[in-house]
Amino acid sequence: xxxxxxxxxxxxxxxxxxxxxxxxxxxTTEGARLYTQRCGGCHSLDADRVGPRHRGVVGRRAGSIEGxxxxxxxxxxxxxxxxxxxxxxxxxxxxxxxGTTMGFSVASAAERRAIIDYLESQD
Amino acid sequence: xxxxxxxxxxxxxxxGFIRNAAAGGLSLAAVSLLSGEPVAxxxxxxxxxxxxDAQGDADLLNAALGLEHEGIAAYTIAAGSGLLEPAVVExxxxxxxxxxxxxxxxxRVIRTLGGTPVEPKTDAEYVExxxxxxxxxxxxxxxxxxRLERGATSAYLGIMPALQDGxxxxxxxxxxxxxxxxxxxxxxxxxxxxxGNAFIFG
Numbered sequence: 001x002x003x004x005x006x007x008x009x010x011x012x013x014x015x016x017x018x019x020x021x022x023x024x025x026x027x028t029t030e031g032a033r034l035y036t037q038r039c040g041g042c043h044s045l046d047a048d049r050v051g052p053r054h055r056g057v058v059g060r061r062a063g064s065i066e067g068x069x070x071x072x073x074x075x076x077x078x079x080x081x082x083x084x085x086x087x088x089x090x091x092x093x094x095x096x097x098x099g100t101t102m103g104f105s106v107a108s109a110a111e112r113r114a115i116i117d118y119l120e121s122q123d
Numbered sequence: 124x125x126x127x128x129x130x131x132x133x134x135x136x137x138x139g140f141i142r143n144a145a146a147g148g149l150s151l152a153a154v155s156l157l158s159g160e161p162v163a164x165x166x167x168x169x170x171x172x173x174x175x176d177a178q179g180d181a182d183l184l185n186a187a188l189g190l191e192h193e194g195i196a197a198y199t200i201a202a203g204s205g206l207l208e209p210a211v212v213e214x215x216x217x218x219x220x221x222x223x224x225x226x227x228x229x230x231r232v233i234r235t236l237g238g239t240p241v242e243p244k245t246d247a248e249y250v251e252x253x254x255x256x257x258x259x260x261x262x263x264x265x266x267x268x269x270r271l272e273r274g275a276t277s278a279y280l281g282i283m284p285a286l287q288d289g290x291x292x293x294x295x296x297x298x299x300x301x302x303x304x305x306x307x308x309x310x311x312x313x314x315x316x317x318x319g320n321a322f323i324f325g
Contacts, residue, residue, distance in 0.1 A: 103285035
């Protein structure tokens with residue numbers, strides 16, 4: 001019995017790890033769906049459209065895609081995109097950077113997190 | 124739900140296209156409930172002399188104008204691709220006409236606000252950005268159009284809370300409903316069921 005309990009305890013972190021990974025994958029899948037639905041009207045991962053391309057956005061300096069016509073406000077924002085900044089941005093881009101031409105926001109914190117997880121996974 | 128990959132042959136004829144769209148399950152009357160007038164009226168902003176942030180509204184509508192330019196180009200390029208049956212080209216030309224009307228109205232409002240309407244990119248830029256080189260058949264083209272119309276609908280709904288003027292809200296809602304109608308027709312033509320969950324857009 002003691003051996004069985006020990007085996008269960010030893011296996012628990014593995015099980016939890018697997019569940020965590022599965023949860024992460026599900027979150028990314030949901031993020032992909034949300035990205036397509038919410039962001040895909042104007043953005044793509046690899047092409048500049050109405051908005052700039054998104055692949056590699058986490059860690060990139062804001063307003064720095066060469067050849068994309070940013071608003072002066074975003075071009076001069078002078079910060080690097082982090083998860084936290086992307087979360088603030090998606091909550092209310094115009095409050096974060098007055099003068100940006102992006103007006104789309106995502107009210108749900110869970111949906112913002114899923115979108116940001118997806119973007120980070122696409123680096 | 125039908126697997127669209129099995130449906131290489133699209134319904135032909137404009138009537139057939141629209142009829143199949145209706146069979147897709149979304150009543151256009153239901154979609155029209157999304158009309159922005161009640162929303163704007165609730166905000167009580169009609170009748171104000173000018174939006175508090177005219178430049179902000181002009182910027183948002185200019186981004187929307189960019190979407191219309193992209194849509195017009197997509198239907199134009201698709202019509203000349205040789206991948207579409209004539210009847211589908213006819214429907215695409217109809218939808219393009221709607222986007223051209225949206226473009227003209229958006230540009231007019233942007234000028235009224237003192238802004239400068241954004242110019243379209245070149246067709247070559249749209250071909251590259253939208254991945255036209257990878258499209259192999261009519262189903263591919265219709266799926267691209269479906270994605271663009273769905274994205275555009277969501278984009279219009281998404282900018283509405285940020286627009287300062289009720290009339291601009293109303294315009295965005297009217298255009299969003301047009302885009303949703305296109306989405307519905309395309310989904311029907313592709314034999315796709317509409318999403319099971321509510322809040323398809325936005």
